[in-house]
Amino acid sequence: MASAHLTAALEAARAASDLIRKAYRGNFDVQYKADASPVTEVDVAAERAIKAVLQKHFPDYGFYGEETGRDHADAEYLWLVDPIDGTKSFVRGYPIFSVQIALMHKGELIAGVSCAPCWNEGLGELVWAEKGAGAWRGLLDTPMDQFERWQVSSVDQLNKATLSTGNLTTLARAPQWAALGTLIPQLHRIRGYGDFVHYHLLASGKIDAVVESDVNILDIAALTVIVREAGGTLTDLNGGPVTLDIRTVRASNGKLHAAFDSLAL
Incomplete structure (x- = not known):
């Protein structure tokens, strides 16, 4: 109820x-x-x-x-x-x-x-x-x-995982952009669904991770609860907590979260 x-x-x-x-x-x-x-x-x-x-x-x-x-x-x-x-x-x-x-x-x-x-x-x-x-x-x-x-997916290997990206302006200007380039060939698929769509897909088990470097709390507050309650993990790119000042997102089914450690800004 x-x-x-x-x-x-x-x-x-x-x-x-x-x-x-x-x-x-x-x-x-x-x-x-x-x-x-x-x-x-x-x-x-x-x-x-x-x-x-x-x-x-x-x-x-x-x-x-x-x-x-x-x-x-x-x-x-x-x-x-x-x-x-x-x-x-x-x-x-x-x-x-x-x-x-x-x-x-x-x-x-x-x-x-x-x-x-x-x-x-x-x-x-x-x-x-x-x-x-x-x-x-x-x-x-x-x-x-x-x-x-x-419920999020149970995928636990990058070569079987689908990553969706949102706004990457800040990441594209950072040294970690090269780290994303290193990750991409290891993935099964990369897409850019954006906005609410990729978080809904993640929470429903249809994709496995989301990366964004330019958000604000109002964009992702509700989606954070949804992803977490579906069994996933959502932090900033550094693996830190979701606060009112959040600007980046690393979201995953939980099993793949550490695979994106190299994107920490």
């Missing part, structure tokens, strides 16, 4: 998804932040909808959102929210974007919801995880009792 935390996060994700689905491939205003990344009026509206739901259920919890910033971020419980992770995809009209909602308690990630409202030819995909309760997947409108439990 879903906890009160998870119930609120799922309600918030569905509220945001309703707004996003209605706006997808429509006309909306696009602005650009200082780092040249896009933000739309839909991002802002979706985050406000999420925040309203979460604050209705837990008015004393902190909130850290991609668009509206931090509100009581020093609270014992902190919601971490990216209303549209993959805004560039949303703007261009292809469905590789998601709603990301996670809950952190005293620095530990304890619950996460990753919802891709326009994935699967518009049927959507909803994945949730909670500490000690596993990782579960269904379509956006699937009843909770019909969700399937996810």
Whole structure:
């Protein structure tokens, strides 16, 4: 049975998804932040909808959102929210974007919801995880009792492993870029699924590792809980903990985690 935390996060994700689905491939205003990344009026509206739901259920919890910033971020419980992770995809009209909602308690990630409202030819995909309760997947409108439990793969050799990479800008500028080049010929396959997609594939056992060198906590907080509850491991590239300041990711089925030690920055 879903906890009160998870119930609120799922309600918030569905509220945001309703707004996003209605706006997808429509006309909306696009602005650009200082780092040249896009933000739309839909991002802002979706985050406000999420925040309203979460604050209705837990008015004393902190909130850290991609668009509206931090509100009581020093609270014992902190919601971490990216209303549209993959805004560039949303703007261009292809469905590789998601709603990301996670809950952190005293620095530990304890619950996460990753919802891709326009994935699967518009049927959507909803994945949730909670500490000690596993990782579960269904379509956006699937009843909770019909969700399937996810488990990472058991692959333990690089020559049988599939690695997916995301944004590698920082790694490409570092000496460790050569180490990645050394690893690639040892792998069965390398792909670049990106955003929520490769974490969902990892948690469901379809690929075996993910490497990214340019992320922020709001991108991967919920996905961290999902990967871990599916039996995997997610750290920064150095093997360190996931904190509010994380910038890199090494995620794996756990059995292969040490194989990527050479990528530590």
